[in-house]
Amino acid sequence: MAPLTLLDRLLLLAELFQRDMAREYDGTPLSPARVGVLWNLHHRGPLAQHELATALDVTPRNITGLVDALEQHGYVVRVPHPTDRRARVVELTPSGRAVTERTAREHAELSETLLLAVDPADRAALERGLDAVTATVRELMAEAEASGRAS
Amino acid sequence: MAPLTLLDRLLLLAELFQRDMAREYDGTPLSPARVGVLWNLHHRGPLAQHELATALDVTPRNITGLVDALEQHGYVVRVPHPTDRRARVVELTPSGRAVTERTAREHAELSETLLLAVDPADRAALERGLDAVTATVRELMAEAEASGRAS
DNA sequence: TATTGTTATACTCTATAACTATA
DNA sequence: TATAGTTATAGAGTATAACAATA
Numbered sequence: 364m365a366p367l368t369l370l371d372r373l374l375l376l377a378e379l380f381q382r383d384m385a386r387e388y389d390g391t392p393l394s395p396a397r398v399g400v401l402w403n404l405h406h407r408g409p410l411a412q413h414e415l416a417t418a419l420d421v422t423p424r425n426i427t428g429l430v431d432a433l434e435q436h437g438y439v440v441r442v443p444h445p446t447d448r449r450a451r452v453v454e455l456t457p458s459g460r461a462v463t464e465r466t467a468r469e470h471a472e473l474s475e476t477l478l479l480a481v482d483p484a485d486r487a488a489l490e491r492g493l494d495a496v497t498a499t500v501r502e503l504m505a506e507a508e509a510s511g512r513a514s
Numbered sequence: 515m516a517p518l519t520l521l522d523r524l525l526l527l528a529e530l531f532q533r534d535m536a537r538e539y540d541g542t543p544l545s546p547a548r549v550g551v552l553w554n555l556h557h558r559g560p561l562a563q564h565e566l567a568t569a570l571d572v573t574p575r576n577i578t579g580l581v582d583a584l585e586q587h588g589y590v591v592r593v594p595h596p597t598d599r600r601a602r603v604v605e606l607t608p609s610g611r612a613v614t615e616r617t618a619r620e621h622a623e624l625s626e627t628l629l630l631a632v633d634p635a636d637r638a639a640l641e642r643g644l645d646a647v648t649a650t651v652r653e654l655m656a657e658a659e660a661s662g663r664a665s
Numbered sequence: 666t667a668t669t670g671t672t673a674t675a676c677t678c679t680a681t682a683a684c685t686a687t688a
Numbered sequence: 689t690a691t692a693g694t695t696a697t698a699g700a701g702t703a704t705a706a707c708a709a710t711a
Contacts, residue, residue, distance in 0.1 A: 368621075368622075369625055369628055369637075369640070369641065370621055370625035370628060371621075372641065372644045372645065372648065373628075373644065374531060376524060376528065376644060376648050377528035377531045379648065379652065379655065380651070381528065381532060382571070383651070383655055385679095386658075394700070394701085396700080396701060396702090411669080412670065413670080421701085421702070421703090422703060422704080423669070423671085424671080424702085424703075425701070425703080426670085427672090428700085428701075429700095429701085432700090444669095447669080447710080448709080448710060449669040449670070449711070450669060450710095451670070470522075471519075473521055474519040474520055474521035476654070477520055477524075477647050477650055477651070478519075478520050480646045480647060481642075481643045481646045481647065482639075482642065482643070485639035485640075485642050485643045485646075488633075488635070488636035488643070489639060489640055489643030490520065491632075491636050492632045492633070492636045492639070492640030492643075493523045493524065493640070494523065495631045495632045495633070495636075497527050498631070500527065500531070500628070501530065503627070504530065504533075507534075507537075536702095545678085546678095548677095562692080562693095563693065564691080564692060564693080567692095572678085572679070572680090573680060573681080574692070574694085575679085575680075575693085575694080576679060576680080577693085579677085579679090580677095580678085583677090595692090598687080598688075598691090598692080599686080599687060599688085600685095600687045600688070600692045600693070601687095601691090601693080602692080666711100667710100667711080668709100668711070669708100669709085669710080669711095670707100670708090670709090670710105671707080671708080672705105672707080673705085673706080674704090675702100675704090676701105676702085676703080677700100677702080677703105678700085678702100679699085679700080679701100680698080680699085680700105681698090682695105683694100683695085683696080684696100685692100685693090685694080685695100686691100686692085686693090687690100687691080687692080687693105688689100688692095
Protein backbone atom coordinates (compact mmCIF):
# COMPACT_ATOMS: atom_id res chain seq x y z
CA MET A 364 0.00 0.00 0.00
CA ALA A 365 1.26 3.49 -0.81
CA PRO A 366 1.99 5.52 2.32
CA LEU A 367 -0.21 8.51 3.09
CA THR A 368 1.00 11.70 1.47
CA LEU A 369 0.77 15.08 3.14
CA LEU A 370 -2.33 15.87 1.07
CA ASP A 371 -3.93 12.55 2.03
CA ARG A 372 -3.49 13.40 5.69
CA LEU A 373 -4.86 16.89 5.31
CA LEU A 374 -7.89 15.80 3.28
CA LEU A 375 -8.64 13.03 5.73
CA LEU A 376 -8.61 15.44 8.62
CA ALA A 377 -10.72 17.95 6.70
CA GLU A 378 -13.28 15.24 6.01
CA LEU A 379 -13.40 14.19 9.65
CA PHE A 380 -14.00 17.76 10.79
CA GLN A 381 -16.68 18.20 8.17
CA ARG A 382 -18.42 15.00 9.15
CA ASP A 383 -18.26 15.92 12.82
CA MET A 384 -19.66 19.40 12.16
CA ALA A 385 -22.56 18.01 10.16
CA ARG A 386 -23.61 15.84 13.09
CA GLU A 387 -23.01 18.31 15.86
CA TYR A 388 -26.36 20.06 15.46
CA ASP A 389 -28.37 17.08 14.32
CA GLY A 390 -31.98 17.42 15.37
CA THR A 391 -31.62 21.09 16.36
CA PRO A 392 -32.63 24.11 14.28
CA LEU A 393 -28.90 24.75 13.78
CA SER A 394 -26.63 23.48 11.01
CA PRO A 395 -23.10 24.20 9.83
CA ALA A 396 -24.17 26.96 7.44
CA ARG A 397 -26.37 28.65 10.05
CA VAL A 398 -23.68 28.40 12.70
CA GLY A 399 -21.33 29.99 10.16
CA VAL A 400 -23.59 33.05 10.20
CA LEU A 401 -23.69 33.14 14.01
CA TRP A 402 -19.92 32.69 14.13
CA ASN A 403 -19.33 35.69 11.89
CA LEU A 404 -21.63 37.83 14.01
CA HIS A 405 -19.83 36.62 17.13
CA HIS A 406 -16.43 37.65 15.80
CA ARG A 407 -17.32 40.79 13.90
CA GLY A 408 -20.43 42.14 15.59
CA PRO A 409 -23.70 43.08 13.80
CA LEU A 410 -23.40 42.89 10.00
CA ALA A 411 -25.51 43.83 7.00
CA GLN A 412 -26.64 40.89 4.92
CA HIS A 413 -24.38 41.69 2.00
CA GLU A 414 -21.43 41.71 4.40
CA LEU A 415 -22.41 38.23 5.53
CA ALA A 416 -22.70 37.13 1.90
CA THR A 417 -19.16 38.35 1.21
CA ALA A 418 -17.76 36.82 4.40
CA LEU A 419 -19.31 33.42 3.76
CA ASP A 420 -18.75 33.59 0.01
CA VAL A 421 -22.33 32.79 -0.89
CA THR A 422 -25.04 34.71 -2.74
CA PRO A 423 -27.24 37.27 -1.00
CA ARG A 424 -30.22 35.06 -1.76
CA ASN A 425 -28.63 32.40 0.37
CA ILE A 426 -28.19 34.75 3.29
CA THR A 427 -31.88 35.61 3.12
CA GLY A 428 -32.72 31.96 3.72
CA LEU A 429 -30.20 31.43 6.49
CA VAL A 430 -31.19 34.59 8.34
CA ASP A 431 -34.89 33.74 7.89
CA ALA A 432 -34.31 30.43 9.63
CA LEU A 433 -32.13 31.88 12.38
CA GLU A 434 -34.58 34.70 13.02
CA GLN A 435 -37.53 32.34 13.09
CA HIS A 436 -35.82 30.30 15.79
CA GLY A 437 -34.81 33.34 17.80
CA TYR A 438 -31.04 33.33 17.33
CA VAL A 439 -30.79 36.64 15.47
CA VAL A 440 -32.88 39.72 14.69
CA ARG A 441 -32.91 42.02 11.67
CA VAL A 442 -32.72 45.69 12.57
CA PRO A 443 -32.74 48.71 10.25
CA HIS A 444 -29.37 49.98 9.05
CA PRO A 445 -28.66 53.37 10.70
CA THR A 446 -27.87 55.20 7.45
CA ASP A 447 -28.81 52.97 4.50
CA ARG A 448 -32.51 52.28 4.31
CA ARG A 449 -32.00 49.48 1.79
CA ALA A 450 -29.86 47.41 4.12
CA ARG A 451 -30.82 45.24 7.07
CA VAL A 452 -28.40 44.62 9.89
CA VAL A 453 -28.33 41.19 11.51
CA GLU A 454 -27.63 40.97 15.25
CA LEU A 455 -27.28 38.11 17.72
CA THR A 456 -30.01 37.74 20.34
CA PRO A 457 -29.11 36.52 23.83
CA SER A 458 -30.09 33.05 22.65
CA GLY A 459 -27.77 33.36 19.64
CA ARG A 460 -25.00 34.61 21.83
CA ALA A 461 -25.42 31.59 24.09
CA VAL A 462 -24.78 29.37 21.08
CA THR A 463 -21.65 31.21 19.96
CA GLU A 464 -20.28 31.30 23.48
CA ARG A 465 -20.82 27.60 23.91
CA THR A 466 -19.16 26.98 20.54
CA ALA A 467 -16.20 29.16 21.49
CA ARG A 468 -15.81 27.25 24.74
CA GLU A 469 -15.95 23.90 22.95
CA HIS A 470 -13.38 25.07 20.40
CA ALA A 471 -11.00 26.12 23.14
CA GLU A 472 -11.34 22.76 24.87
CA LEU A 473 -10.90 20.79 21.67
CA SER A 474 -7.89 22.85 20.69
CA GLU A 475 -6.34 22.06 24.07
CA THR A 476 -7.02 18.35 23.67
CA LEU A 477 -5.57 18.24 20.16
CA LEU A 478 -2.47 20.13 21.19
CA LEU A 479 -1.86 17.72 24.06
CA ALA A 480 -1.97 14.82 21.60
CA VAL A 481 1.01 16.22 19.71
CA ASP A 482 4.56 15.60 20.92
CA PRO A 483 5.73 18.89 22.50
CA ALA A 484 8.85 18.77 20.33
CA ASP A 485 6.67 18.70 17.18
CA ARG A 486 4.20 21.46 18.05
CA ALA A 487 6.03 24.46 16.69
CA ALA A 488 6.92 22.68 13.46
CA LEU A 489 3.31 21.56 13.07
CA GLU A 490 2.05 25.12 13.34
CA ARG A 491 4.70 26.46 10.96
CA GLY A 492 3.98 23.68 8.48
CA LEU A 493 0.22 24.27 8.59
CA ASP A 494 0.72 27.97 8.02
CA ALA A 495 2.96 27.32 5.04
CA VAL A 496 0.45 24.91 3.55
CA THR A 497 -2.45 27.29 4.15
CA ALA A 498 -0.60 30.14 2.49
CA THR A 499 0.13 27.97 -0.54
CA VAL A 500 -3.45 26.77 -0.85
CA ARG A 501 -4.64 30.37 -0.72
CA GLU A 502 -2.22 31.37 -3.47
CA LEU A 503 -3.33 28.49 -5.68
CA MET A 504 -7.00 29.33 -5.14
CA ALA A 505 -6.39 32.99 -5.93
CA GLU A 506 -4.58 32.03 -9.15
CA ALA A 507 -7.34 29.61 -10.12
CA GLU A 508 -9.97 32.26 -9.53
CA ALA A 509 -8.02 34.84 -11.53
CA SER A 510 -7.59 32.50 -14.50
CA GLY A 511 -11.21 31.41 -14.22
CA ARG A 512 -12.35 35.00 -14.36
CA ALA A 513 -10.14 35.64 -17.38
CA SER A 514 -11.65 32.82 -19.46
CA MET B 515 -6.07 39.88 18.46
CA ALA B 516 -5.79 36.38 19.87
CA PRO B 517 -3.26 34.27 17.94
CA LEU B 518 -4.52 31.37 15.89
CA THR B 519 -4.83 28.16 17.85
CA LEU B 520 -4.01 24.78 16.42
CA LEU B 521 -7.72 24.13 15.89
CA ASP B 522 -8.17 27.48 14.16
CA ARG B 523 -5.47 26.56 11.69
CA LEU B 524 -6.88 23.12 11.03
CA LEU B 525 -10.44 24.37 10.57
CA LEU B 526 -9.29 27.12 8.26
CA LEU B 527 -7.44 24.67 6.08
CA ALA B 528 -10.38 22.26 6.10
CA GLU B 529 -12.65 25.07 4.96
CA LEU B 530 -10.30 26.08 2.16
CA PHE B 531 -10.14 22.51 0.87
CA GLN B 532 -13.91 22.19 1.05
CA ARG B 533 -14.42 25.44 -0.81
CA ASP B 534 -11.93 24.43 -3.45
CA MET B 535 -13.55 21.02 -3.93
CA ALA B 536 -16.98 22.57 -4.33
CA ARG B 537 -15.72 24.72 -7.20
CA GLU B 538 -13.56 22.17 -8.91
CA TYR B 539 -16.41 20.60 -10.85
CA ASP B 540 -18.54 23.69 -11.23
CA GLY B 541 -20.52 23.55 -14.44
CA THR B 542 -19.80 19.86 -15.07
CA PRO B 543 -22.06 16.93 -14.25
CA LEU B 544 -19.65 16.11 -11.41
CA SER B 545 -19.79 17.30 -7.80
CA PRO B 546 -17.98 16.44 -4.58
CA ALA B 547 -20.43 13.71 -3.59
CA ARG B 548 -20.36 12.12 -7.05
CA VAL B 549 -16.60 12.25 -7.21
CA GLY B 550 -16.59 10.56 -3.80
CA VAL B 551 -18.35 7.59 -5.41
CA LEU B 552 -15.90 7.51 -8.32
CA TRP B 553 -12.99 7.77 -5.90
CA ASN B 554 -14.15 4.75 -3.92
CA LEU B 555 -14.53 2.71 -7.09
CA HIS B 556 -11.05 3.83 -8.18
CA HIS B 557 -9.44 2.66 -4.95
CA ARG B 558 -11.47 -0.45 -4.21
CA GLY B 559 -12.73 -1.66 -7.58
CA PRO B 560 -16.38 -2.45 -8.43
CA LEU B 561 -18.68 -2.25 -5.41
CA ALA B 562 -22.28 -3.10 -4.60
CA GLN B 563 -24.41 -0.10 -3.72
CA HIS B 564 -24.71 -0.98 -0.06
CA GLU B 565 -20.92 -1.15 0.13
CA LEU B 566 -20.76 2.37 -1.27
CA ALA B 567 -23.37 3.48 1.26
CA THR B 568 -21.24 2.12 4.10
CA ALA B 569 -18.01 3.57 2.70
CA LEU B 570 -19.47 7.05 2.25
CA ASP B 571 -21.54 6.88 5.42
CA VAL B 572 -24.79 7.84 3.71
CA THR B 573 -28.11 6.07 3.23
CA PRO B 574 -28.68 3.58 0.40
CA ARG B 575 -31.31 5.94 -0.97
CA ASN B 576 -28.61 8.51 -1.42
CA ILE B 577 -26.43 6.12 -3.36
CA THR B 578 -29.32 5.44 -5.73
CA GLY B 579 -29.43 9.13 -6.65
CA LEU B 580 -25.68 9.53 -7.00
CA VAL B 581 -25.30 6.41 -9.12
CA ASP B 582 -28.32 7.40 -11.23
CA ALA B 583 -26.63 10.69 -12.07
CA LEU B 584 -23.23 9.12 -12.70
CA GLU B 585 -24.72 6.41 -14.88
CA GLN B 586 -26.78 8.91 -16.84
CA HIS B 587 -23.63 10.87 -17.65
CA GLY B 588 -21.67 7.76 -18.57
CA TYR B 589 -19.17 7.63 -15.70
CA VAL B 590 -20.34 4.30 -14.24
CA VAL B 591 -22.51 1.32 -15.11
CA ARG B 592 -24.63 -0.96 -12.95
CA VAL B 593 -24.01 -4.65 -13.57
CA PRO B 594 -25.69 -7.66 -11.94
CA HIS B 595 -24.04 -9.08 -8.84
CA PRO B 596 -22.54 -12.50 -9.69
CA THR B 597 -24.18 -14.37 -6.81
CA ASP B 598 -26.79 -12.09 -5.18
CA ARG B 599 -29.61 -11.21 -7.53
CA ARG B 600 -30.83 -8.42 -5.23
CA ALA B 601 -27.60 -6.49 -5.45
CA ARG B 602 -26.24 -4.26 -8.21
CA VAL B 603 -22.53 -3.78 -8.68
CA VAL B 604 -21.29 -0.36 -9.75
CA GLU B 605 -18.29 -0.17 -12.08
CA LEU B 606 -16.29 2.65 -13.60
CA THR B 607 -16.57 3.14 -17.37
CA PRO B 608 -13.52 4.30 -19.35
CA SER B 609 -14.92 7.82 -19.04
CA GLY B 610 -15.21 7.43 -15.26
CA ARG B 611 -11.71 6.03 -15.07
CA ALA B 612 -10.42 9.06 -16.97
CA VAL B 613 -11.87 11.28 -14.23
CA THR B 614 -10.36 9.30 -11.38
CA GLU B 615 -6.99 9.12 -13.09
CA ARG B 616 -6.98 12.84 -13.68
CA THR B 617 -7.96 13.42 -10.04
CA ALA B 618 -5.19 11.11 -8.83
CA ARG B 619 -2.67 12.97 -10.99
CA GLU B 620 -3.83 16.34 -9.66
CA HIS B 621 -3.65 15.09 -6.08
CA ALA B 622 -0.09 13.90 -6.58
CA GLU B 623 0.93 17.26 -8.05
CA LEU B 624 -0.78 19.23 -5.32
CA SER B 625 0.75 17.08 -2.64
CA GLU B 626 4.18 17.75 -4.13
CA THR B 627 3.54 21.50 -4.22
CA LEU B 628 2.32 21.59 -0.63
CA LEU B 629 5.25 19.56 0.62
CA LEU B 630 7.70 21.90 -1.09
CA ALA B 631 6.11 24.84 0.72
CA VAL B 632 7.07 23.35 4.09
CA ASP B 633 10.54 23.81 5.54
CA PRO B 634 12.34 20.47 5.08
CA ALA B 635 13.25 20.48 8.77
CA ASP B 636 9.54 20.70 9.68
CA ARG B 637 8.16 18.04 7.36
CA ALA B 638 8.52 14.96 9.55
CA ALA B 639 7.13 16.77 12.60
CA LEU B 640 4.20 18.04 10.51
CA GLU B 641 3.29 14.52 9.43
CA ARG B 642 3.66 13.12 12.95
CA GLY B 643 1.60 15.97 14.37
CA LEU B 644 -1.19 15.52 11.81
CA ASP B 645 -1.34 11.81 12.51
CA ALA B 646 -1.58 12.42 16.25
CA VAL B 647 -4.36 14.95 15.74
CA THR B 648 -6.23 12.67 13.34
CA ALA B 649 -6.05 9.77 15.77
CA THR B 650 -7.41 11.96 18.55
CA VAL B 651 -10.27 13.31 16.44
CA ARG B 652 -11.20 9.74 15.52
CA GLU B 653 -11.23 8.71 19.17
CA LEU B 654 -13.41 11.65 20.13
CA MET B 655 -15.86 10.94 17.30
CA ALA B 656 -16.06 7.27 18.25
CA GLU B 657 -16.77 8.23 21.87
CA ALA B 658 -19.40 10.75 20.82
CA GLU B 659 -21.09 8.19 18.62
CA ALA B 660 -21.04 5.56 21.37
CA SER B 661 -22.58 7.92 23.93
CA GLY B 662 -25.10 9.15 21.35
CA ARG B 663 -26.16 5.59 20.66
CA ALA B 664 -26.52 4.89 24.37
CA SER B 665 -28.93 7.77 25.00
C1' DT C 666 -27.10 53.76 -12.74
C1' DA C 667 -25.65 50.71 -9.00
C1' DT C 668 -26.60 48.33 -4.74
C1' DT C 669 -29.58 45.74 -1.15
C1' DG C 670 -32.44 42.45 -0.35
C1' DT C 671 -36.38 39.79 -1.89
C1' DT C 672 -39.41 36.49 -4.69
C1' DA C 673 -39.36 32.77 -8.17
C1' DT C 674 -37.34 28.71 -9.74
C1' DA C 675 -34.17 24.85 -9.98
C1' DC C 676 -30.56 21.50 -8.76
C1' DT C 677 -27.73 18.75 -5.39
C1' DC C 678 -27.28 16.31 -1.17
C1' DT C 679 -29.31 14.32 2.49
C1' DA C 680 -32.87 11.75 5.49
C1' DT C 681 -37.03 8.61 6.82
C1' DA C 682 -40.60 5.50 5.53
C1' DA C 683 -42.95 2.16 2.75
C1' DC C 684 -42.36 -1.25 -0.77
C1' DT C 685 -40.48 -5.15 -4.02
C1' DA C 686 -37.48 -8.73 -4.97
C1' DT C 687 -34.45 -11.76 -3.19
C1' DA C 688 -31.70 -14.25 0.48
C1' DT D 689 -37.09 -12.67 8.81
C1' DA D 690 -33.49 -9.85 7.03
C1' DT D 691 -31.14 -7.49 3.25
C1' DA D 692 -30.58 -4.70 -1.37
C1' DG D 693 -32.30 -1.31 -3.75
C1' DT D 694 -36.17 1.55 -5.23
C1' DT D 695 -40.11 4.99 -5.05
C1' DA D 696 -42.25 8.73 -2.37
C1' DT D 697 -41.65 12.65 0.23
C1' DA D 698 -39.28 16.32 2.68
C1' DG D 699 -35.85 19.72 4.10
C1' DA D 700 -31.31 22.23 3.82
C1' DG D 701 -27.96 24.60 1.02
C1' DT D 702 -26.76 26.53 -3.05
C1' DA D 703 -27.27 29.14 -7.65
C1' DT D 704 -29.24 32.42 -11.39
C1' DA D 705 -32.63 35.75 -12.83
C1' DA D 706 -36.07 39.29 -12.33
C1' DC D 707 -37.75 42.85 -9.39
C1' DA D 708 -38.65 46.74 -5.78
C1' DA D 709 -36.75 50.10 -2.91
C1' DT D 710 -33.13 53.00 -2.12
C1' DA D 711 -28.53 55.13 -2.91
